[in-house]
Amino acid sequence: MTRRELHPLIIRAARGELPAWARVRTGRLTHLASVAELLSRWAAELGLDEGDRLRWVAAGWLHDSLRDEVPESLAAAAPEYPIQVQHGPAAAERLGAEGVDDRELLDAIRFHSLGNSGFGALGRYLYLADYLEPGRPFSPVENAAMRAALPHEPDAVLRRICALRIQEVLSRGRPLRPETVAFWNELQENGAVDSRGDI
Ligand SMILES: [Fe+2]
Ligand SMILES: [Fe+2]
Numbered sequence: 001m002t003r004r005e006l007h008p009l010i011i012r013a014a015r016g017e018l019p020a021w022a023r024v025r026t027g028r029l030t031h032l033a034s035v036a037e038l039l040s041r042w043a044a045e046l047g048l049d050e051g052d053r054l055r056w057v058a059a060g061w062l063h064d065s066l067r068d069e070v071p072e073s074l075a076a077a078a079p080e081y082p083i084q085v086q087h088g089p090a091a092a093e094r095l096g097a098e099g100v101d102d103r104e105l106l107d108a109i110r111f112h113s114l115g116n117s118g119f120g121a122l123g124r125y126l127y128l129a130d131y132l133e134p135g136r137p138f139s140p141v142e143n144a145a146m147r148a149a150l151p152h153e154p155d156a157v158l159r160r161i162c163a164l165r166i167q168e169v170l171s172r173g174r175p176l177r178p179e180t181v182a183f184w185n186e187l188q189e190n191g192a193v194d195s196r197g198d199i
Pocket of ligand 1: 113
């Protein structure tokens, strides 16, 4: 399947229609819609074609599609990951089993909580949108300032959000995953010219 031939599941997700196997409580649907809306706007502002814009919107809807799955099923689907982040890998596995073979989209969903040094543009912007969608209750002033820099100046915002997520993991006394450390290191290398990170 080429990128132009979008999987029917992806086309439906881009319309906000989740698969029957999705497990998302009603109160979380506004988060999914808001992430998808932000990705749609950014894709358009970046000049992506309609096929890619639909992929970005679908990723917004699908990234938390197993967020409210029962813990036993998540643990069975993604046993190598801690419980807090199993829903991403579990959703990617399920999408793959359904025949979705869009590697960039699958990795964006798999690592939307952890970050990943191999992210394509979709992975990076989903990581940003998941954190910055305007329905999030925390740090509204700083988050609005970060959104204002997007989509055209993502590097400093990525470093800031990755740092905040790492601080959150450390504050809870949890170990850092190697994917997160590799993503952080990659962001520092990319940002060597502009290392202010002060947005
Ligand atoms: Fe998530
Ligand atoms: Fe999310």
